[in-house]
Amino acid sequence: MDDDAIPSADHQVERPTRRRALMLGAVGAASVVSIRPALAQTAGSVLACDIPVPDAGRAGRYISADGNVVPAGTAGAFAPPGRPLKGEDVRRALAGGSNLPGYDYERSRAYLKYVQRLQRGTAGFTCFASVQMLRK
Template identity: 65%
Template sequence: MSDEMPTNGHDQTEAADAVPSRRRMLMLGAVSAGAVVSIRPALAQTAGSVMTCEIPVPDMGRAGQFIDPAGNVVAAGTKGAFPPASRPFKGEEVKRALAGAQLPGTTYDSNRAYVSYIRRLQRGQGGFTCFASLQMPRG
């Protein structure tokens, strides 16, 4: 008779381990629901942090140097170059500037130079992670 439980105590333990108890299933469900509830706010927080991250122009390793019209870092006082930005730009400000708006506290020409600098950021430079995250599509 296949519907009967095994009579051997060892076989009964194995059978009980193979079939999850109702209590265990409820616990797994509760854990899964908690994960879903906590992921959504985390995604919203990530999107918010991207908008508040900062990009210094130039990065701290080259603080005090100027930015030429092409976006290159040059020696302080270079003719035609612009002094460093007075403060780091927020991710939201940079995102708007990449879409055609002007960075706060800049002139038309310094804005173009700073945006060129930001577009050329590479891994390891201050502000790169913020800039890279601005490039990722949001769903």
């Protein structure tokens, strides 16, 4: 028996009516209308999210050129930024190969490499994962 078919009292199969098809279409359209604003709101909050560099557990440590967290004062490493990086800035820098606002090329690359190495459970990982989804 067809999933869309409705058995009648005499066990013959009826085709879905035009009215039933219109009702199903209306339900589908309502779903789309309610999902789109939620997606737009999610994208907006992702772009405003923060990524601390480094995470609070390693505060005060420096970031090496390859994105690793190293002891403060390590030669060739960079002091952490004065504030967390914004999701929008990270997305833009990763997408266009540009620098993070306010940082030179080497420092931007080091911070971006740190961000790309974030693991689940590390502060900023959810923001970075969300930014990655928006890039695609």
